[in-house]
Amino acid sequence: SAVISQKPSRDICQRGTSLTIQCQVDSQVTMMFWYRQQPGQSLTLIATANQGSEATYESGFVIDKFPISRPNLTFSTLTVSNMSPEDSSIYLCSGESQGGGNYGYTFGSGTRLTVV
Amino acid sequence: GQNIDQPTEMTATEGAIVQINCTYQTSGFNGLFWYQQHAGEAPTFLSYNVLDGLEEKGRFSSFLSRSKGYSYLLLKELQMKDSASYLCAATDYNQGGKLIFGQGTELSVKP
Numbered sequence: 001s002a003v004i005s006q007k008p009s010r011d012i013c014q015r016g017t018s019l020t021i022q023c024q025v026d027s028q029v030t031m032m033f034w035y036r037q038q039p040g041q042s043l044t045l046i047a048t049a050n051q052g053s054e055a056t057y058e059s060g061f062v063i064d065k066f067p068i069s070r071p072n073l074t075f076s077t078l079t080v081s082n083m084s085p086e087d088s089s090i091y092l093c094s095g096e097s098q099g100g101g102n103y104g105y106t107f108g109s110g111t112r113l114t115v116v
Numbered sequence: 117g118q119n120i121d122q123p124t125e126m127t128a129t130e131g132a133i134v135q136i137n138c139t140y141q142t143s144g145f146n147g148l149f150w151y152q153q154h155a156g157e158a159p160t161f162l163s164y165n166v167l168d169g170l171e172e173k174g175r176f177s178s179f180l181s182r183s184k185g186y187s188y189l190l191l192k193e194l195q196m197k198d199s200a201s202y203l204c205a206a207t208d209y210n211q212g213g214k215l216i217f218g219q220g221t222e223l224s225v226k227p
Contacts, residue, residue, distance in 0.1 A: 001161070031213055042203060042220040043159070048212060056212070092158060096213060105149065105205075105215050107158040 002027045002097040006108025013083055013115050020079045021091055021111045028073040029095035029106075034066070037090040037110075049076040049093075083115045118142045118211065120218035122204045127224045128194055136189045136221045138204030142211075149215065150178050150189045151203040159203055162189065191223075199225045 003026045013019050023032070032049040047055040047068055055068035070076040080087050093108045119141040128134040140148065147166040151159035163171055165180035165187060177190040191198055204218040 033214065042201075043217045045214055045216060048214060094215065096215070103147075104161050104164060106161070110158050112156075 001104055002029050002095050002106045004093060004095055004106055004108040006093055006111060008111055009109060010112040011114070013113065015084050015115055017083055018079055018081045019083065019113060020077050021093070022077050023075070023093035023095075023108050025074045025095050025106075027097065029097045030073075031096040032070060032076045033094045033096075033105075034068060034076070034078045035092045035094060037092060039089075043092065046078070046091075049078075080113065083113075085115045088113055088115045118206060118208055118216045120204055120206055120216060122202075122218040122221050124219060125222040125224070127226060128191075130194055130196060130225055130227050132194050133190065133192050134194060134223065136191075136202050136204075136223065138187045138189070138218055140185050140187070140204070140206045140218075142185075142206055142208040144208045144210035145182060145185075146207040146209040146213070148178075148180055148187045149205045149207075150176075150187075151205065153201045153203060153220070155200075162202075194225045196225050196227070199223060 005024045034046040035043040037043045045058050046061045047057040049055050049068050049070040051070045067079045091111045094105050122138040150162040153159040163178035170179045175192045180187045201220045201222050203220045205215050
């Protein structure tokens with residue numbers, strides 16, 4: 001299965017600033033997704049990152065707050081814009097791979113964001 | 117849309133067997149996944165079921181009944197290191213292949 005490198009692994013940011021999180025996959029994946037996981041909770045899907053076009057956002061998430069890029073099949077970024085303490089969370093990217101007879105979703109190691 | 121339910125927490129004894137249930141509702145079911153997540157780490161893949169029946173993989177097995185919208189994860193010979201959150205997730209072909217998670221079951225294994 002694909003291996004996803006995500007960075008930064010953690011950051012502490014000032015409110016009002018923005019942070020861009022990057023995910024690099026070691027092989028082509030058909031779909032990439034961005035999730036948020038707040039303390040003690042499960043994963044909530046933010047958006048589907050579409051290669052070469054605008055991301056598809058879930059209810060409650062908007063492009064102005066969480067702009068996403070996916071310039072090719074192995075790389076995507078999520079920006080958390082104009083941050084507030086409520087954005088403190090873990091952000092994870094995921095890739096869906098169907099190569100080699102294996103089907104599954106792999107996750108990056110996550111970015112632990114603290115906004116102060 | 118999708119709705120996925122699982123118990124929020126369970127406790128079991130080292131060496132025992134535990135079954136974590138998950139029910140789901142999707143308009144276009146396309147597979148069910150189980151993930152394990154230790155605190156502070158990313159989810160790791162455990163199993164994938166798309167057809168009815170039991171899939172066994174070492175100490176872990178996963179079962180699916182599509183007609184009942186039901187799955188379970190069975191953990192045998194529990195070890196302390198199995199203490200983690202277990203996430204049930206489903207995909208729906210009407211939802212573009214998104215993986216949607218249940219709220220997770222926090223399993224505590226006690227000596």
